[in-house]
Amino acid sequence: MKIEGTYVISAPRDVVWRHLMNPEVLARSLPGCEKLVPNSDGSYHAELKISIAAVKGSYRGRVEILDPTPPERYRMKVQGQGTNGFVKGEGTLTLSDDGAAVTNISYSGDASVGGVIASVGQRLIHAAAHQLANHFFQELSRQVQASQVA
């Protein structure tokens, strides 16, 4: 399935970029992230406990940040296995300035989801993916704003 969307953060682009590349910030922003540790090859091992209301699932997998072009774009590859399904995805994150102090983030990717969540929960996946992406950017934005005040 295609996942795409945009998000606006009121901060300069290089500040947003730095936060996006910071594994501690990512760990706090990824919904339900309990662990994000670097592997020896530069990728990350991630463990997430995702919940949307009563629907909960634990996932563990691999996140790779590829072809970073600061402060403009990077590609991300994700692969995860969980209690009720598995997910594989690849996408691009693009940052652009909208004035000196506003950054437009646009994301676009393809994900395949399989397992119970994909069969039984199929009609909910698109909305869930968007919601999780929004929560990620909301939390990222919060951290960016907090760092700006400090």
Add this chain to the structure above:
Amino acid sequence: MIPEPFEYHVAHSLEEASRLVAQFGSDGKILAGGHSLVPLMKFRLAAPKYLVDISRLGDLKYIREDGERIEIGALTTHYEVESSELLKAKCPLLPETAAEIGDVQVRNRGTIGGSISHADPAGDWPAPILALDADIKAVSTRGERWIAVRDLFVELLTTALAGDEILTAIRVPALGVRSGSAYSKLHHPASGYAMVGVAAVISLDEQGNITKASVGITGVGPKAYRATAVEEGLQGKPASVKRLAEASAHAAEAIEVNSDLYASAEYRTHLATVYTRRALERSIERAGHAA
């Protein structure tokens, strides 16, 4: 599949239910008719450690008039709403919607309160209660409050109910004079869920102009919503065929339209406009026949 193991508690009073719900916190879920929760548990998409069964609380099963409004207890089944003579007379949108829910078995067991608090993005109830500007009663050990339905649906499967609150009643206005309502739904052929479901309530003046238009839509986005873009195109205008078509074109405006195996976002957007137009047409026709 069978659910993961859980502890099952029966509440014998609303007070006991509130206490148990507060005690179990996010590890607990309320069980009423079970037709939203139990399928999730059987697929192990949800695995609450504790279930609080409130289905024995007979005091929460009622439909009664309260001045110009009707109050419905949360444990009222979809079938009881569907067959209520009081509602058919005073608020026909609700029995009409109830008749479209799932199938006979679901309508006999499922409850209006349970269904609303589950907030499935394709569940039927949110559409008419949004169109009616209903109020929802929420009770907890901390007290009780009424929540306006426009504040109720927050995001996917999530309502404004706090973790320890129990939805106990729904309060709706009686249909006014020169008013009509309709629920227009495309059923998914297997699950019966709404691919799109549109509830409309229209009031006309003596010249046939639309004085009030409310449109609630489910099945289209991550949560049910009021189609304000449609309503704005109708307010104060004559109820012409052209006007309805133009207004209906905005049915999915500014909504993150769902896309799944059964309908792409483009197709679903199109469905929203068609079913909105149908719901509006029927509402206006019924408003015209009302005294």
